[in-house]
Amino acid sequence: MKILGIHADRVWYKVTKKTKMAEPEPVPEDEMTDCVLLFCCVEKSDEINPEMTVAATVESILVRLGRLKARRVMVFPYAHLASDLGCPGISQWVLKSIQTRLVEDGIETKRAAFGWYKEFEIKSKGHPMADFSLSICPFAGGVCDGEYCPKKQEQSGEACHS
Template structure:
């Protein structure tokens, strides 16, 4: 899982056009203030163990939120962070599960529409820790530092069957 995060004063989006993998009945427009925007991209290797991906991602997000003293998150599906995209169905399940688990941990969480082009605005807080990236490796049990673990490399050829 790849994540680009921005600690923001405000995030707003509006869906503009459906893609072939668009989720049905999305929230057409939404916003959140005083939050962390997380551009998220599920990778093929995350499909090997979706539950482990969710667990490792939630743990890593909670650590980051603790550092920022933030309690609000906007999950924003963003396929442009990786070239080895996960299957749409599994990717949606992973993102919905992350949303649910964060909410269970007391984080006010919203999720932007999956598979839709979106117009969006971000007003970053602009402090030294406001922008960050994370590469979550479910095989390492958390954030990868540089090279991914050998187990991930072994599973890199996971095929999309949906």
């Protein structure tokens, strides 16, 4: 899973057009202030163990939120972060599960519509830690740092790449 995070003063979006993967009845327009915007892309490799992907992603997000002293998140599906996209059904499940787990951990969380083109605006806070990226490795069950990953080696004979 790939994530691009932005600590924002304000995030706003409005759905404009559905794709063939569009979820039914999306929230057509929403916004959030003083939050962390998480552009999220579920990858094909996340299908190996989606539960582990969710758990590792939530753990990594909570660590980052702690550093930022942030308690509000907008999960924003964003397919443009990877070229090997996960299937729509599993991707939606992963993103909804991340939202649910964050809420269970006391984080106010919203999720933008899956499978819809969206018009959006972001006002970033612009401090040194305001922008970040995460690559969650479904083989290691955590943030992938690009080093040798024995679990991926067992699965495919390759090293883990960030």
